Amino acid sequence: MSTDRSPLALPFPALPAIAGVTPHVARAHYKSWDRCDLTFITLDPGTAVAGVLTQSKCPSPEVEWCRKALVLGQARALVVNAGNSNAFTGNRGRAAVEAIAARIAGRIGCSPSDVFVASTGVIGVPLPIDKAEAGLDAAFAAAPCRWEDAAATIMTTDTFAKGATTQAVVGGRTVNLVGIIKGSGMIAPDMATMLGFIFTDAAVDSAFLQSALAHANNRSFSCITVDGDTSTSDTVLAFATGAAGNAPIVSAEDDGADAFFAALADLCRQLALLVVRDGEGAQKLIEITVEGATSDRSAHRIAMSIANSPLVKTAIAGEDANWGRVVMAVGKAGEPAERDQLAIRFGTTQVARDGLAVEGYDEAPVAAHLKGHEIEIGVELGLGEGRATVWTCDLTHGYISINADYRS
Amino acid sequence: MSTDRSPLALPFPALPAIAGVTPHVARAHYKSWDRCDLTFITLDPGTAVAGVLTQSKCPSPEVEWCRKALVLGQARALVVNAGNSNAFTGNRGRAAVEAIAARIAGRIGCSPSDVFVASTGVIGVPLPIDKAEAGLDAAFAAAPCRWEDAAATIMTTDTFAKGATTQAVVGGRTVNLVGIIKGSGMIAPDMATMLGFIFTDAAVDSAFLQSALAHANNRSFSCITVDGDTSTSDTVLAFATGAAGNAPIVSAEDDGADAFFAALADLCRQLALLVVRDGEGAQKLIEITVEGATSDRSAHRIAMSIANSPLVKTAIAGEDANWGRVVMAVGKAGEPAERDQLAIRFGTTQVARDGLAVEGYDEAPVAAHLKGHEIEIGVELGLGEGRATVWTCDLTHGYISINADYRS
Numbered sequence: 001m002s003t004d005r006s007p008l009a010l011p012f013p014a015l016p017a018i019a020g021v022t023p024h025v026a027r028a029h030y031k032s033w034d035r036c037d038l039t040f041i042t043l044d045p046g047t048a049v050a051g052v053l054t055q056s057k058c059p060s061p062e063v064e065w066c067r068k069a070l071v072l073g074q075a076r077a078l079v080v081n082a083g084n085s086n087a088f089t090g091n092r093g094r095a096a097v098e099a100i101a102a103r104i105a106g107r108i109g110c111s112p113s114d115v116f117v118a119s120t121g122v123i124g125v126p127l128p129i130d131k132a133e134a135g136l137d138a139a140f141a142a143a144p145c146r147w148e149d150a151a152a153t154i155m156t157t158d159t160f161a162k163g164a165t166t167q168a169v170v171g172g173r174t175v176n177l178v179g180i181i182k183g184s185g186m187i188a189p190d191m192a193t194m195l196g197f198i199f200t201d202a203a204v205d206s207a208f209l210q211s212a213l214a215h216a217n218n219r220s221f222s223c224i225t226v227d228g229d230t231s232t233s234d235t236v237l238a239f240a241t242g243a244a245g246n247a248p249i250v251s252a253e254d255d256g257a258d259a260f261f262a263a264l265a266d267l268c269r270q271l272a273l274l275v276v277r278d279g280e281g282a283q284k285l286i287e288i289t290v291e292g293a294t295s296d297r298s299a300h301r302i303a304m305s306i307a308n309s310p311l312v313k314t315a316i317a318g319e320d321a322n323w324g325r326v327v328m329a330v331g332k333a334g335e336p337a338e339r340d341q342l343a344i345r346f347g348t349t350q351v352a353r354d355g356l357a358v359e360g361y362d363e364a365p366v367a368a369h370l371k372g373h374e375i376e377i378g379v380e381l382g383l384g385e386g387r388a389t390v391w392t393c394d395l396t397h398g399y400i401s402i403n404a405d406y407r408s
Numbered sequence: 409m410s411t412d413r414s415p416l417a418l419p420f421p422a423l424p425a426i427a428g429v430t431p432h433v434a435r436a437h438y439k440s441w442d443r444c445d446l447t448f449i450t451l452d453p454g455t456a457v458a459g460v461l462t463q464s465k466c467p468s469p470e471v472e473w474c475r476k477a478l479v480l481g482q483a484r485a486l487v488v489n490a491g492n493s494n495a496f497t498g499n500r501g502r503a504a505v506e507a508i509a510a511r512i513a514g515r516i517g518c519s520p521s522d523v524f525v526a527s528t529g530v531i532g533v534p535l536p537i538d539k540a541e542a543g544l545d546a547a548f549a550a551a552p553c554r555w556e557d558a559a560a561t562i563m564t565t566d567t568f569a570k571g572a573t574t575q576a577v578v579g580g581r582t583v584n585l586v587g588i589i590k591g592s593g594m595i596a597p598d599m600a601t602m603l604g605f606i607f608t609d610a611a612v613d614s615a616f617l618q619s620a621l622a623h624a625n626n627r628s629f630s631c632i633t634v635d636g637d638t639s640t641s642d643t644v645l646a647f648a649t650g651a652a653g654n655a656p657i658v659s660a661e662d663d664g665a666d667a668f669f670a671a672l673a674d675l676c677r678q679l680a681l682l683v684v685r686d687g688e689g690a691q692k693l694i695e696i697t698v699e700g701a702t703s704d705r706s707a708h709r710i711a712m713s714i715a716n717s718p719l720v721k722t723a724i725a726g727e728d729a730n731w732g733r734v735v736m737a738v739g740k741a742g743e744p745a746e747r748d749q750l751a752i753r754f755g756t757t758q759v760a761r762d763g764l765a766v767e768g769y770d771e772a773p774v775a776a777h778l779k780g781h782e783i784e785i786g787v788e789l790g791l792g793e794g795r796a797t798v799w800t801c802d803l804t805h806g807y808i809s810i811n812a813d814y815r816s
Contacts (some may be wrong), residue, residue: 058739058747088735090748090764123732124765227718229733230740310635310718314811324531325637327496331464332638339466340498356498357532396812400805403722 006184008277008285008373008393009160015147015178016165018199020044020241024142025153028135030083030121030128036153038132039080040139041197042108047241049075049116050210052217054234060087061094062117063233065101069113073206075239076114077104080154080195081132082182083121087232092126099129103136118195118235120156120182151180154195157402158184158278164270168202168263170256171246175202177263181271183234184226184278194221196236196271202260203242205250212261213238213268220268223300223390226279227399228308238264276391281398284316285391286375293386298335300388305333306377313395319370321363323351330379341382346370414592416685416693416781416801417568423555423586424573426607428452428649432550433561436543438491438529438536444561446540447488448547449605450516455649457483457524458618460625462642468495469502470525471641473509477521481614483647484522485512488562488603489540490590491529495640500534507537511544526603526643528564528590559588562603565810566592566686572678576610576671578664579654583610585671589644589679592634592686602629604644604679610668611650613658620669621646621676628676631708631798634687635807636716646672684799689806691781692724693799698787701794706743708796713741714785721803727778729771731759738787749790754778 021043028038051070053063069075079100086093101112119127151161163180183194204212213236221236242248249257276285288306293299306312309329315322323344330337340355347369350358369375375394429451436446459478461471477483487508494501509520527535559569571588591602612620621644629644650656657665684693696714701707714720717737723730731752738745748763755777758766777783783802 054739055742056736056739057741057743057745058735058750088732088747088750088760088763088765090762123735124760229717229719229736232736232739309637310807311637311811314808317808317812320812324496327466327531328464328637328640331462331466331640333465334463335465337465339496342466352496352532354498355496357496394812395808397805397808399718400722400725400803400808403719404726404728404802404804 005159006278006282008282010274010277012148012151012161012163013165015163016176018176018178018241019201019243020047021199021239022144023147023150024139025145025149026135026138026142028081028131030081030131037082038135038139039150039153040136041078041150043075043077043239044241044243045076047075047239048073048204048206048209049237049239050206050213051235051237052213052221054231056230056232058088058232060085060119060233061097062086062119063235065097066116066235066237069116072113074114075116076108076110078116078197078237079104081119081127082154082156084119084125084127085121085123085233086119086127087123089124089126096127096129096132100132100136103133107140116237118233120195120233123232147178147180154180154182156182158182160278162271162274162278164267164274166263166267168256168259170202170249170260173244173246175200175244175246175260177267179267179271181274183275184280194231194234194275198238198267200240201244202240203244203246203248204240204260205248208249208251209238209240212264216265216268219265220272224272224276225304225307225390225392226276273391276393279393280402281396282393283396284373284375284394286316286377286393287389287391288377289389290379290381291387292381292383294336294384295386296388299386300390301335302330302333302379303388303390305329307390307392310395313392316375317394317396321346321351321366321370326377326379336383337381338383343380345378347376413567414686414690416690418682418685420556420559420569420571421573423571424584426584426586426649427609427651428455429607429647430552431555431558432547433553433557434543434546434550436489436539438489438539445490446543446547447558447561448544449486449558451483451485451647452649452651453484455483455647456481456612456614456617457645457647458614458621459643459645460621460629462639464638464640466496466640468493468527468641469505470494470527471643473505474524474643474645477524480521482522483524484516484518486524486605486645487512489527489535490562490564492527492533492535493529493531493641494527494535495531497532497534504535504537504540508540508544511541515548524645526641528603528641531640555586555588562588562590564590566590568686570679570682570686572675572682574671574675576664576667578610578657578668581652581654583608583652583654583668585675587675587679589682591683592688602639602642602683604629606646606675608648609652610648611652611654611656612648612668613656616657616659617646617648620672624673624676627673628680632680632684633712633715633800634684681799684801687801688810689804690801691804692783692802693781694724694783694785694801695797695799696785697795697797698789699795700789700791702744702792703794704796707794708798709743710738710741710787711796711798713737715798715800718803721800724783725802725804729754729759729774729778734785734787744791745789746791751788753786755784
């Protein structure tokens, strides 16, 4: 099926090459489509790796493979298959991952555990090993590609290719960070998956990289939702080649650690927002900020309750300043909240305060704000210092069309 | 707005009168509509009451009022307002509830705390006391009405009136139970609310009634979901007049306690299913049974994760046997699950077993089952003895139209 480009899409940015990272793409023909669907990225020796993986209790074999390989903290290659997620495929699925890792290990001379694999697409169908191997052979033979080609090749039902970049100064040297990501919620006939890959030339110890990625994840990928459903294959991996030549960052006290962490967090946030911008059927990007909660964690839960509420999401789709639905979502979160201290704003306009509608508030700026593509909802609980910001999109007929009108 | 009658609607059943219970309806004109919107039910002296109320942290003043009055365990009257939920209205909302209770208490000679009040409709607008009082005066003057009239009068955006009945033999006497209920998920421009009211002529101590209702609730109202959103006003009250003359049931060991409990549980289940049948935009009633979990509680959480998954609900709307989405929802529930032991059926056909698609399963009976109005999904986890059944409806364009295309 073809889907129109999201009205929230952003143009693909200019991304710098990352020394030590070489992307390639090829056709594995995982589906009957005429596009590249296998991405193969080689990483120079010495590359550190960190990752965050789905918390699903039914993960794909790729996720299990990566979880195990991450313990060693080093990487030489990444393979991403699009069109087949290989999830829920038993031993045959595991065998496909092992075959891919073995073939690459033999070719470039590394351990299979240095090869990271991610797949996205139809579930319940074992990844065909012959197609994967033929695709890899084509990728070995191919010239290096642009980041944009890699970003497009990992897409399934995404409507635009997604990438971002940032820099940091570490020990007097400028390091580059580049990320590509795919995901748009879920897509008929299969669940879609968020796969994100970050590459930097900074020298970073893998344990520190893991800690930094986990923290950045808490403020980015863990703060977005399209429909509240979690894929069996969600994967974010970060690779650091060290080619920039800075003194390796080993701990948070090291020179440049703060700058690197801030850059990584910024990149993750950019990438996460791109996924929401491609949310299935999305017409509006919604930023929800909850303040005054009893803790940051409580604020996050309340914000996610609002972000996952079909009632709130359809109200925004209808450009309706229905703050009553926000109250409902605050109330159902199960977190401390005092109805009579609650204040709610749309954009910069307070519409409710002290548990009551603000009498005679000016509806014009609210209506104008809701007609835009980027919507802000603010909730002040008045209880403490806890705060969180999360992002979602509206729930529209487009979502239903994508997920219900198509048959597998 | 007018909505077509749900394709899952059932005709209103013949309900017996309950001795000691006298329903009336009247026009309070809470909205600019030409229909009765105030229900007033008198209860003979000696009536016991029990209730389960929304767990929202931002409840309506009616919910707070009922929570307090339930402590005393006795009731003389019930008032239900439709068209205005009185939620999020501060002191003025509380004053409206107090005024209603005081007026009835003065008129029938009881304590205000014997008067139970529930309201459903627009939120953020204080219930107009003058309209409530004029409506009550009209209700006092009105002749008693049929159960169907009361069931229709408590409706907001429901598409059909909902009632059920059952009987039990307690201490050699047949006792009657009748229930009416309203709710259909959420409705533009406001959240809808589930309000259920149960009446019996059995003599039951209020503490036992509370315990029985709480248990029945766990297997009925707590096992349904239309969209996962929880109203600020959800209320189920059970009233027992004692007019049947049985020896009062005080504890679970008393004669007839089991029969009464079973009847109450049956009635609650009937009523709960009627709400799902009127789920906004619903075309299909979905029953989800999870077995083999590590506990009943774990089974319930997994079943609700499936029932609340937009991905599963849109697949059923699309008549698509997409078991991968069921796997996803099992995995995200956060409860113990072993991917490679998972079995899934649609109707009576196993489609996945041992973590794999059942090769060559017969798709014809699955397709036929999915074309029907009543869909069964079965999940076997293979871990223990825990089981749960929950009910939901599909997620359709109708839901989006009701909740997004209309403005408040």
